[in-house]
Amino acid sequence: MRRREFIALVGATAVAWPLAAHAQTPRKIARIGWLSAGSRTASRHLVEAFLQGLRELDYVEGQTFAMEYRWGEGRQERLPELAVELVRLELDILVATTSAAVQAAMNATRTIPIIMAGGGDPVGLGLVASLARPGGNVTGPSMMNTEVVSKRIQMLKEVVPGLRRVAVLVNSVNPIHALFMQETEPTARMLGLELQPIEVHGPEDFEAAFAAATQGKAGALVAFDDSLTLQYRSRIVALAATSRLPTMYGYREFPDEGGLISYGAKLSSHYHLAAKYVDKVLKGTKPADLPVEQPSKFELVINLKTAKALGLTIPPLLLARADEVIE
Numbered sequence: 001m002r003r004r005e006f007i008a009l010v011g012a013t014a015v016a017w018p019l020a021a022h023a024q025t026p027r028k029i030a031r032i033g034w035l036s037a038g039s040r041t042a043s044r045h046l047v048e049a050f051l052q053g054l055r056e057l058d059y060v061e062g063q064t065f066a067m068e069y070r071w072g073e074g075r076q077e078r079l080p081e082l083a084v085e086l087v088r089l090e091l092d093i094l095v096a097t098t099s100a101a102v103q104a105a106m107n108a109t110r111t112i113p114i115i116m117a118g119g120g121d122p123v124g125l126g127l128v129a130s131l132a133r134p135g136g137n138v139t140g141p142s143m144m145n146t147e148v149v150s151k152r153i154q155m156l157k158e159v160v161p162g163l164r165r166v167a168v169l170v171n172s173v174n175p176i177h178a179l180f181m182q183e184t185e186p187t188a189r190m191l192g193l194e195l196q197p198i199e200v201h202g203p204e205d206f207e208a209a210f211a212a213a214t215q216g217k218a219g220a221l222v223a224f225d226d227s228l229t230l231q232y233r234s235r236i237v238a239l240a241a242t243s244r245l246p247t248m249y250g251y252r253e254f255p256d257e258g259g260l261i262s263y264g265a266k267l268s269s270h271y272h273l274a275a276k277y278v279d280k281v282l283k284g285t286k287p288a289d290l291p292v293e294q295p296s297k298f299e300l301v302i303n304l305k306t307a308k309a310l311g312l313t314i315p316p317l318l319l320a321r322a323d324e325v326i327e
Contacts, residue, residue, distance in 0.1 A: 030065040030282050033086040033094040033112075035101045037072035037079055037227040043097070049268040050095070050117065053275025074203060074228045076173040079104035087112060093281055095274060098227050099176045102127050102138060109137070113281045116140030117274040118267055120176035120225065122292055131292040139287040141273045143265045144294050145225050145250060149180045150187035152263050153222060155300075156248045157191050158315050159261065159307075160220045167196045167213035167221040167245070169236075171228055180224050203232050210239045218245065225250035225264065233257050246310055255303040255326055260310065265295035299323040 036043060051061065059065050068089055070082040083104040086094060094112050096102040099119040106114065106127065114137055122128045122142050129135035131142070157163050166188065170177050181197065188195050196216050198209045213221055221240065223229050229236050230251060237259045240247040249255070250264040273293065281287060300318075303326040307314050319325060 029063070030059075030092045031089065032065055032067050032278065033089065033091040034067055034069045034097070035079065035083055035086060035094060035105055036070070036097040037074065037076045037101060038097070038231045039071050039073050040069065042231040042233070043071075046097070046117075046268060046271045049271040050275050053272040054278065057275060057279045059279070072227070074231045076100050076171065076201075076228070080107060083108035093278055095278065097271075098174070099125055099127065100174050100227075103175060106136075106138060111137060113287045114138045114140075115274050115277045115281065115287075116142060116292075117271050118143050120145040121179055124179050125175055128292060131294065133288065134290065134292060135288050137287050139281075139290040139292055140277045141270045141293045141295075143225070143267075143270060145176065145264060146179050146183050148250075148264055148298055149183045149224070152248045152250070153184055153187055153193065154191065155261065155263060155318065156220050156222065156246065157193065158318055159312060160246050163193065163219045165194045165196060165216065165218045167198055167209075167216065167218035169200050169209060169221065169223045169226075169229060170197045171200055171224070171226050173201060174224075174226050174228075177224050177226070184222075200228065202228070203235065206232065206235060206239055210243045210245065213245060214243050221245045221247045223247060223249050223254070233259070241306070241309065244310060246312060252299060252301040252324070255301040255306075255324075258303060258306055260303055260306045260312075262301045263298060265298055270295075301326065 068086060070086055072078040079101055087108045091112055094105050095115045095117055096105045097117045102114060102116050102119050119142050123131060127138050196218055198212050200209050223236060233254050234257050237254060237257045246260050249259050249262040251267055252262050255262050280290060300322045301324045302314055302322045305327060
């Protein structure tokens with residue numbers, strides 16, 4: 001009797017072993033790469049928006065996913081080498097935060113899925129075949145900045161009476177800036193404005209850029225969307241104030257820091273949305289089949305305190321259109 005009981009016990013245990021082993025098999029940890037030309041400090045709120053998006057989808061850092069970050073610290077030219085570093089880590093997915101970062105990632109891999117978090121015009125730059133069917137290893141939400149750059153200069157014309165010459169901060173290393181200029185120039189001609197492009201490639205160029213703008217008799221300035229200016233936004237805003245140059249920005253982070261006015265899609269919302277793309281790709285959907293989402297809203301933010309310091313009166317109609325007025 002004891003022998004039969006022993007054999008039955010051994011048999012039951014043998015059946016249970018594979019079940020127990022299966023139950024204890026650790027879930028695969030997804031390796032997610034993060035490629036940015038900015039810095040961790042300046043992009044902290046954007047990283048948090050992305051991570052919050054993953055948490056809402058039941059991802060737990062260290063248990064179901066791990067992050068690998070690479071930062072260009074404001075230097076777009078570092079992106080290609082950083083992209084290669086990430087690709088060598090055999091990632092499951094790569095998040096690229098700007099158009100230049102997406103391009104660098106594409107040059108490094110055509111197999112690892114790439115999710116845009118804040119790119120500009122992916123079709124215009126050749127990053128995807130179309131918004132509806134990207135067709136390659138790139139997809140994600142797009143800021144579609146090229147659709148609003150001309151409206152920014154129109155608003156600046158409304159804000160600054162008698163405006164004739166506008167300085168434009170341009171980073172030729174950023175591929176989207178050429179498209180921005182193409183969109184801005186016809187509107188400037190229509191409004192009777194002369195554009196003064198000023199190249200900036202690093203923080204050491206800022207003071208000279210603002211000096212060139214004032215010496216060139218610019219009555220206002222437009223800072224094209226760029227990870228460099230975003231990273232050093234406090235410095236840019238301070239230089240605009242001391243130079244007494246009314247400045248239009250693309251991101252609300254600038255008026256939050258004391259800049260005059262911004263118009264564009266909300267950056268943090270796009271980083272949050274990028275998490276949903278990551279989730280879908282990790283669950284088996286191909287990037288080629290995931291449509292690129294466009295912004296549903298562009299927000300206008302005006303800093304009235306800065307306007308008063310510059311001696312400007314914001315037109316009532318423009319104030320009424322603002323999504324937020326900082327006083």
